[in-house]
Amino acid sequence: MAHSYPMMVDLNERNILVVGGGKVAERKIKSLLPTGAHITVVSPAITDEIRRYAKQKRIRLQLRNYQTEDGAECFLIIAATNQALVNLQIYEDAQKRKQWVNVVDQPSLCNFTVPSVFKRGKLTISVSTEGASPSLAKQIRHDLESRYGDEYELLLELSQELRSRIQWEIDDPKMRYQLMKDIVSDKWIEVCRLRPNLARQEMFTWLEDQIKVKGGAKCGN
Ligand SMILES: C[C@@]1(CC(=O)O)C2=NC(=C\c3[nH]c(c(CCC(=O)O)c3CC(=O)O)Cc3[nH]c(c(CC(=O)O)c3CCC(=O)O)/C=C3\N/C(=C\2)[C@@H](CCC(=O)O)[C@]3(C)CC(=O)O)/[C@H]1CCC(=O)O
Numbered sequence: 001m002a003h004s005y006p007m008m009v010d011l012n013e014r015n016i017l018v019v020g021g022g023k024v025a026e027r028k029i030k031s032l033l034p035t036g037a038h039i040t041v042v043s044p045a046i047t048d049e050i051r052r053y054a055k056q057k058r059i060r061l062q063l064r065n066y067q068t069e070d071g072a073e074c075f076l077i078i079a080a081t082n083q084a085l086v087n088l089q090i091y092e093d094a095q096k097r098k099q100w101v102n103v104v105d106q107p108s109l110c111n112f113t114v115p116s117v118f119k120r121g122k123l124t125i126s127v128s129t130e131g132a133s134p135s136l137a138k139q140i141r142h143d144l145e146s147r148y149g150d151e152y153e154l155l156l157e158l159s160q161e162l163r164s165r166i167q168w169e170i171d172d173p174k175m176r177y178q179l180m181k182d183i184v185s186d187k188w189i190e191v192c193r194l195r196p197n198l199a200r201q202e203m204f205t206w207l208e209d210q211i212k213v214k215g216g217a218k219c220g221n
């Protein structure tokens with residue numbers, strides 16, 4: 001059996017069509033909003049939340065049934081109606097146009113599926129069962145959410161800063177690698193959890209000491 005390939009896709013400014021305005025469509029729209037995509041929703045009936053998104057001009061809304069032309073200029077399409085035949089039609093239209101398409105009631109009609117996801121700043125943790133059990137994906141996501149708290153958002157922000165500093169200052173590849181590993185060690189995760197306000201200062205002081213002790217700084221520094 002061929003397996004799906006996990007990707008992080010840049011949807012900024014892309015046209016996305018969501019067909020259907022029920023609970024499932026609402027969940028997919030909610031996860032698409034932060035991507036910067038231009039989202040159009042076509043559905044004769046919608047949830048209150050989708051109505052709110054439209055009022056806030058975060059989505060475009062067409063309160064009517066789907067028509068083939070709706071998806072013509074779209075990069076990606078989500079078929080989230082409760083009508084199997086409409087969803088099939090959306091799939092066939094998208095296939096003809098070689099588009100990315102997700103059909104929420106039929107995994108075999110998806111050329112991509114949506115995993116269960118949560119974020120901690122730039123950290124994305126995502127769980128997929130390739131359609132076998134969305135409930136299990138959700139349950140594992142819940143477990144991981146309690147394991148990976150807000151300290152990871154801070155750790156990641158600081159790691160990014162320290163990493164640029166290391167890349168700029170350290171020539172020796174082995175030392176760079178070791179320092180990159182050290183900045184995400186349990187010790188710093190705990191510091192970010194217990195003393196978030198002091199973490200930045202403590203990590204930079206530690207890095208300066210490491211550079212002094214271990215050497216390897218680039219010429220001129
Ligand atoms: C992860 C998540 C992401 C999201 O939607 O954002 C997602 N489904 C979620 C929840 C969920 N979905 C369903 C239930 C009820 C319990 C159950 O049936 O298990 C629950 C649980 C609940 O709602 O609590 C029903 C369901 N889902 C699909 C079918 C069709 C079928 O299987 O035939 C049916 C039967 C419909 C019916 O019988 O009428 C199909 C898909 N659902 C997927 C994703 C894709 C595969 C993901 C994977 O497993 O890798 C795939 C293939 C297509 C897609 O939608 O992309 C989201 C969790 C969000 C979170 O973390 O909270």
Ligand SMILES: NC(=O)c1ccc[n+]([C@@H]2O[C@H](COP(=O)([O-])OP(=O)(O)OC[C@H]3O[C@@H](n4cnc5c(N)ncnc54)[C@H](O)[C@@H]3O)[C@@H](O)[C@H]2O)c1
Nearest residue numbers: 020021022023024025043044045065066081082086104105
């Ligand atoms: N993939 C998933 O995660 C998942 C989870 C649960 C259920 N499902 C499946 O998803 C489907 C949708 O679930 P829901 O709870 O959102 O259903 P729902 O009944 O709440 O919403 C269906 C929506 O489709 C719209 N619709 C109907 N015909 C349409 C048409 N011709 N053109 C445009 N829009 C049309 C309706 O107006 C409504 O807004 C169900 O059939 C269910 O099998 C999928």
